Amino acid sequence: MFTDKRFHHYSLKSVPKDLLSGLIVGVIAIPLGMAFAIASGVKPEYGIYTTIVAGILISLFGGSKYQIGGPTGAFIPILFGIVMTYGYENLLIAGFMAGVILVLMGVFKLGSLIKYIPRPVTIGFTAGIAVTIFTGQIASFLGLEGIKKHEEFILNIKEIVVHLGSTNIFSILTAAICLATIIITPKIAPKVPGPLIGLVVSTAAASLFYPGQVATIGTAYGQIPSTLPALHLPELNMDIILELIRPAFIIAMLGGIESLLSAVVADGMTGSRHNSNKELVGQGIANMITPLFGGIPATGAIARTATNIKNGAVSPLSGIFHGIVVLLVLIFFAPYASFIPLASMAPILMVVAWNMSERKVFAHIFKTKSTDSLVLVVTFLLTVFVNLTVAVEVGLVMSAILFVKRMSDVMITAKALPNPQTNRAKVETGMVTDTHDCPQISIFNIEGPLFFGAALTFEETIMNTINYRPKILLLRMGRVPFMDTTGEANLASIVRHFSKNGIVLISGINPQPESVLKKTGLYEVVGDEHFFAHTGEAIQYALKEINQNKCLGCKHFAFRECKKLSGTEAKEGSRQKLTATF
Known part of the structure; x- marks a missing residue:
């Protein structure tokens, strides 16, 4: 018994203390036990x-x-x-x-x-x-x-x-x-x-x-x-x-x-x-x-x-x-x-x-x-x-049930774009408007656990938003701490649907969701080259994959590179030279 960790540093001097407390509690326990x-x-x-x-x-x-x-x-x-x-x-x-x-x-x-x-x-x-x-x-x-x-x-x-x-x-x-x-x-x-x-x-x-x-x-x-x-x-x-x-x-x-x-x-x-x-x-x-x-x-x-x-x-x-x-x-x-x-x-x-x-x-x-x-x-x-x-x-x-409801309410799936007003143009929600959005690249911030209580809303939000068929779908998953098989199934549905005519990119994925994707084989379907540690790397990759002819004349200017791709930067340079001549 005295090898028990609960008796570490126990000595004979402690016995009277245990005896007294045991006596008092024993006396208290008698009427309670009967009652x-x-x-x-x-x-x-x-x-x-x-x-x-x-x-x-x-x-x-x-x-x-x-x-x-x-x-x-x-x-x-x-x-x-x-x-x-x-x-x-x-x-x-x-x-x-x-x-x-x-x-x-x-x-x-x-x-x-x-x-x-x-x-x-x-x-x-x-x-x-x-x-x-x-x-x-x-x-x-x-x-x-x-x-x-x-x-x-x-x-x-x-x-x-x-x-x-x-x-x-x-x-x-x-x-x-x-x-x-x-x-x-x-x-x-x-x-x-x-x-x-x-x-x-x-x-x-x-x-x-x-x-x-x-x-x-x-x-x-x-x-x-x-x-x-x-x-x-x-x-x-x-x-x-x-x-x-x-x-x-x-x-x-x-x-x-x-x-x-x-x-x-x-x-x-x-x-x-x-x-x-x-x-x-x-x-x-x-x-x-x-x-x-x-x-x-x-x-x-x-x-x-x-x-x-x-x-x-x-x-x-x-x-x-x-x-x-x-x-x-x-x-x-x-x-x-x-x-x-x-x-x-x-x-x-x-x-x-x-x-x-x-x-x-x-x-x-x-x-x-x-x-x-x-x-x-x-x-x-x-x-x-x-x-x-x-x-x-x-x-x-x-x-x-109420916990699942609360967690599903916490789940955020929202379109995002770089904010030019911040250092390094941080990608934020609330930047997308009718006149400020990229027709070829859709970026989504995903925040919260992607589990059975939130997975369907996640899929519906993305599918309803990208019905105009952009070329690239970039999912920022750095704030998804957990994914279950239901969440993986809904993500797989998006990947299958979108990959027919475009490319799915994923940035910042955490170890647990990544492990789930690898176990189910979805990681290979998406392709290792389409996973990025940082969103900036994913955006640079996406800009190389888009149809740059469609960028000509675009006025959305979602990214810093858009002026150059749309030809606006060249036109502004020509105007500046013409003004200088006169």
Whole structure:
């Protein structure tokens, strides 16, 4: 383990720092683990098992020095949906499959690709998850009875409205005590875990002043076992794999996104640098092994990772210690967890939802009133009213389509000529007019990526402009950084069409487009002698290839050489001599 780069320069002096931070984060993780499990539709102990097993494995095998792994709020809607649709056993199988997917993503070095998911998509579904979590805790906060849980947001809200008459004033009081404690504790003692203190204080209040008046973990789920469950291998077959591949993929994608976002936050706080592919492998291993102990899917937890750093963590040992702390608490204090009121768990998740909502970033993107705003709102609404899977799929597709649209708008294909007012007569757009254009040489400035979204417009612009059949077509491609096969096909169409009666010249082509042309054979069709590093060289070549008889009497004067070619220079010389004679 200590050959791991994350342990470079590590010494025994650092162990107490990791032990302290691991202890603090472990204490914080206990109420969160139970709360996340309950909100996901499973027993609270499964959240504890996840915190222990996944927390240790992610720190052992991950690629971040400070990452704390475990169950997170982001998973709640997707896990709850899987439990409702497929059942708890199949949730374990989906989690195991997601682990395999994450390992493969890391092995094939796809970690960097996850970073390219557009920010409006991640902010949109994160805010949507936050709303789902927050509203999902209203029933527990109010102590409503007879509530049936649904996947659909509208049906859950309807359940709350229908059962408002069963509101329990003692549940509200318990939840309010817990919420107030969570909010006040950081202001009085910043390093003391607010959620744990909130649980203790509200549980004590409920037990002492109105015992038996509120539902508890014990009355709802029974007593929490004080040991890890026996190892249980999932029963896999092709039918189950095919049935669960979609939810498994969503778990893997969400887990990958969350873990890498958390690792980036850790890097920003410490100046370290994580290994994204190794992090995915570590997350994958954890999610493959955790279900064998009954645990739910896990990922990097941003808030716990930040807490780990703030409390002096030095290495991944802090994450390992955090898992051991939770294990010891499970062994020695599990029976006492049965007395915790469900109303005390609600404020913890509500605060988590509030903190993860990214409300300021959401408002910032929304105010831009751009295509990003549209993606943000659509992803958010679909997350809340449909499900996370559809939201991410639609968000990504919308982002891709809008990106293609923006890039196609950036693409410029415009006629150009040398500007005699600049040094060296720089070739610029906007110089061509009805009386200032060369009938035999057409020059086009091409700017932007020549790809499938812009290729057709590129071809149509040129073909519509050169319908008068000039002798030479010069394409200035120095500002085309990229060309795909669609762009190459449209360029080939222009070359084939134009080469029947003229010559195509290309100047300033970049390495990537040149490579594409060589691979497809279009480079040879155009001819090596028709490629030029500089536009000036291409113009000189073009002037030698034109029909100079057609230049006689031309008044366009597109190039410096035009006066001489048109005979105007000779006539002006004759007039000057004649004037001098008289």
